[in-house]
Amino acid sequence: MKVFQDSVFCLQPPGDSYTRRSLFDSILVGCIPIFFHPASAYAQYLWYFPKNYTKYSVFIPMNSLKDRKVGINDTLVGITEEEISSMRNEVIGLIPKLVYGDPRGNMKEEVEDAFSIAVRGILKRVEKVRKKMKDGKDPSIGFAEENSWTFEEHDLVRFFKNK
Structure with a gap:
């Protein structure tokens, strides 16, 4: 944790899975x-992270890195101090969404924590399925629509087509 605290940017390459605990520790x-792979955060934490991923993170496609089309240092040097400050503020704003609040706490205002976000997301999905069933439609059609998130940068569309 000390290394993360002393760092501005934290590399989050895929490990045994696309997402590692390190991601949450660093945030x-x-x-x-x-990030080096879209599944590390963008494609699987839709309820927790903003859709505009450039607000809180840097994405360097693994293939571009391997092919030496882009470098980590070159990418980071191009980010201004103002952009870094803005991104860090976004990251700090994510913290309450990634932890579980203590319901016994004395918080003056209610903060939406990881548990309440998950429950809200599940309830929305259940309601969508119920509505489709009520309308006589197959509830499985379009169910994974939210997970078809695409990237507007580089050649990432290929990632989703190959899955």
């Missing part, structure tokens, strides 16, 4: 994540 100390 909890305000470190801006650098």
